[in-house]
Amino acid sequence: MAARTPSPPPAGRAGALEVEVAVVGSGAAGLYAALCAARAGARVALVSRSPLAASASYWAQGGVAAALAPEDSPALHAEDTLVAGRGASRPSAVEVLTTESADRVRDLEALGVRFDAEAAGGLALGLEGGHSRRRVAHAGGSATGRRITRCLSAHAATDERIEVLEETTVTALVVEDGRCAGLYAESTCSGAPAGEIEVRARGTVLATGGAAALWERTTNPSGAIGAGLSLALAAGAALADLELVQFHPTALVSDDGHDGFLLTEALRGEGAVLLNEAGERFVDELAPRDEVALAIEDELRARPAARVVLDMRTLDTTRFPNVVSALEQAGLDPAAAPVPVAPAAHYTMGGVATDLDGRSTLPGLLAVGECACTGLHGANRLASNSLAECFVFGRRAAEAALDEPPPRARSRPGFSQAGPTVVEPPTPATRRALWRFAGLERSEEGLLALAEDEHALARSVAAAALARGESRGAHRRRDRPDVDRALDGRHLVVRGDLAPTAERWE
Numbered sequence: 001m002a003a004r005t006p007s008p009p010p011a012g013r014a015g016a017l018e019v020e021v022a023v024v025g026s027g028a029a030g031l032y033a034a035l036c037a038a039r040a041g042a043r044v045a046l047v048s049r050s051p052l053a054a055s056a057s058y059w060a061q062g063g064v065a066a067a068l069a070p071e072d073s074p075a076l077h078a079e080d081t082l083v084a085g086r087g088a089s090r091p092s093a094v095e096v097l098t099t100e101s102a103d104r105v106r107d108l109e110a111l112g113v114r115f116d117a118e119a120a121g122g123l124a125l126g127l128e129g130g131h132s133r134r135r136v137a138h139a140g141g142s143a144t145g146r147r148i149t150r151c152l153s154a155h156a157a158t159d160e161r162i163e164v165l166e167e168t169t170v171t172a173l174v175v176e177d178g179r180c181a182g183l184y185a186e187s188t189c190s191g192a193p194a195g196e197i198e199v200r201a202r203g204t205v206l207a208t209g210g211a212a213a214l215w216e217r218t219t220n221p222s223g224a225i226g227a228g229l230s231l232a233l234a235a236g237a238a239l240a241d242l243e244l245v246q247f248h249p250t251a252l253v254s255d256d257g258h259d260g261f262l263l264t265e266a267l268r269g270e271g272a273v274l275l276n277e278a279g280e281r282f283v284d285e286l287a288p289r290d291e292v293a294l295a296i297e298d299e300l301r302a303r304p305a306a307r308v309v310l311d312m313r314t315l316d317t318t319r320f321p322n323v324v325s326a327l328e329q330a331g332l333d334p335a336a337a338p339v340p341v342a343p344a345a346h347y348t349m350g351g352v353a354t355d356l357d358g359r360s361t362l363p364g365l366l367a368v369g370e371c372a373c374t375g376l377h378g379a380n381r382l383a384s385n386s387l388a389e390c391f392v393f394g395r396r397a398a399e400a401a402l403d404e405p406p407p408r409a410r411s412r413p414g415f416s417q418a419g420p421t422v423v424e425p426p427t428p429a430t431r432r433a434l435w436r437f438a439g440l441e442r443s444e445e446g447l448l449a450l451a452e453d454e455h456a457l458a459r460s461v462a463a464a465a466l467a468r469g470e471s472r473g474a475h476r477r478r479d480r481p482d483v484d485r486a487l488d489g490r491h492l493v494v495r496g497d498l499a500p501t502a503e504r505w506e
């Protein structure tokens with residue numbers, strides 16, 4: 001995507017840019033939101049810390065969930081999403097996603113994404129855990145994320161209305177008169193002098209991805225540390241559902257740099273089975289992720305040095321070329337022997353609290369994709385609903401951003417007022433503490449220890465997990481094993497250092 005990257009401002013000097021929409025992040029959500037805003041005629045700045053291959057979107061192996069099959073419907077897709085969410089999903093967000101995702105898949109096709117097709121010409125839709133119908137559109141087998149982000153970034157790079165600032169890290173948001181008026185960023189272009197830039201916009205859209213890499217064992221790229229959440233929290237916007245974190249059941253166990261590599265659900269959809277130490281199946285491989293992950297964790301805890309393996313020997317693995325190639329790099333041949341797996345932090349259901357058009361509680365600030373919390377996923381995300389979310393809510397947020405009033409002119413032209421960054425990378429101690437105390441099973445004692453952590457987001461996760469005194473979906477409290485019906489449909493909202501409040505969203 002480097003084609004139209006403008007030169008960074010010279011060392012120590014401040015630059016400025018005025019646009020209608022500023023988008024932070026070039027994963028699926030940010031790229032699509034930027035393109036939708038540009039298609040609506042807006043001038044857009046697309047600011048991204050990393051090159052493409054470092055986004056979680058690029059890594060996505062499953063696909064995009066949409067009710068596209070004749071025997072499927074948005075109502076059935078909604079039913080499955082609500083079941084997975086365990087009574088904690090926001091029904092209006094579920095309705096928006098399941099009604100609009102098919103149109104977004106068609107739009108991606110129109111933009112040039114080639115989804116896998118059947119011989120007869122229709123889309124080849126996959127079955128994944130928790131879905132009652134075949135409804136997952138793949139591109140290039142397990143290379144869906146790569147294909148989509150490549151296609152969208154090619155459009156963004158050549159669109160005259162989009163100013164791409166790659167290798168540029170957003171360090172803080174501009175807040176004036178109780179509104180977000182843009183962002184401060186620092187160029188990190190390799191080999192180029194670092195410079196600061198202030199981007200002013202009507203609407204600033206955070207699309208910075210999730211926070212699962214705050215946990216020690218993760219499937220996510222190392223940059224998924226909740227930067228958007230830190231930016232929003234520091235600017236005064238509310239966060240929600242931080243305690244709801246999905247652990248993927250089947251991440252590779254490897255001691256040679258490939259630990260945490262995700263073995264997609266689609267493998268189990270196509271017949272791969274999980275075997276315990278005794279070589280026996282112990283769980284329905286297509287049950288929702290939280291159930292499969294806990295079943296594996298139980299097997300691993302049962303005996304020291306116990307192993308759980310994923311057996312893919314009966315599968316046609318040529319349909320999963322990037323899985324096979326990653327396993328080969330780790331010295332494993334899935335056609336010859338089962339591979340060791342264990343759960344890892346995978347997806348953060350919580351994020352910046354938003355309405356159905358991506359608006360946060362701070363006027364002028366919007367959030368989409370994994371960094372946002374519309375309430376869609378409830379206590380357990382249904383597989384492949386997250387890419388769908390990036391496109392459905394990405395378009396809505398792009399349109400809503402254009403309805404915001406323009407910010408006032410800069411008071412001191414040519415001079416940026418940015419302070420130090422508000423995004424703290426986690427220390428190894430914080431990552432260990434999150435894994436230990438806010439992992440698959442939590443307790444009051446452990447969460448109270450985490451509440452003293454040096455990292456602000458880790459403390460907020462602890463506060464929310466303590467306030468959710470129940471077990472529901474991905475949130476398991478050893479000391480509170482039951483569902484608290486009073487929390488049905490409630491979202492735990494965090495504002496600054498205040499105690500979380502349980503809110504019902506329309």
Ligand SMILES: Cc1cc2nc3c(=O)[nH]c(=O)nc-3n(C[C@H](O)[C@H](O)[C@H](O)COP(=O)(O)OP(=O)(O)OC[C@H]3O[C@@H](n4cnc5c(N)ncnc54)[C@H](O)[C@@H]3O)c2cc1C
Nearest residue numbers: 025026027028029049056057062063170209369370384387
């Ligand atoms: C291995 C793996 C496989 C997955 N498979 C699937 C799947 O098949 N189907 C599905 O629906 N979901 C899947 N998911 C989840 C899904 O990929 C993510 O939820 C989704 O891609 C998130 O997209 P995003 O655009 O919100 O964020 P990301 O794709 O993570 O992009 C975030 C962007 O923000 C940028 N950024 C971060 N901080 C800053 C900052 N301070 N300044 C500037 N830029 C910043 C990053 O550089 C990056 O460009 C998978 C996730 C993983 C990790």
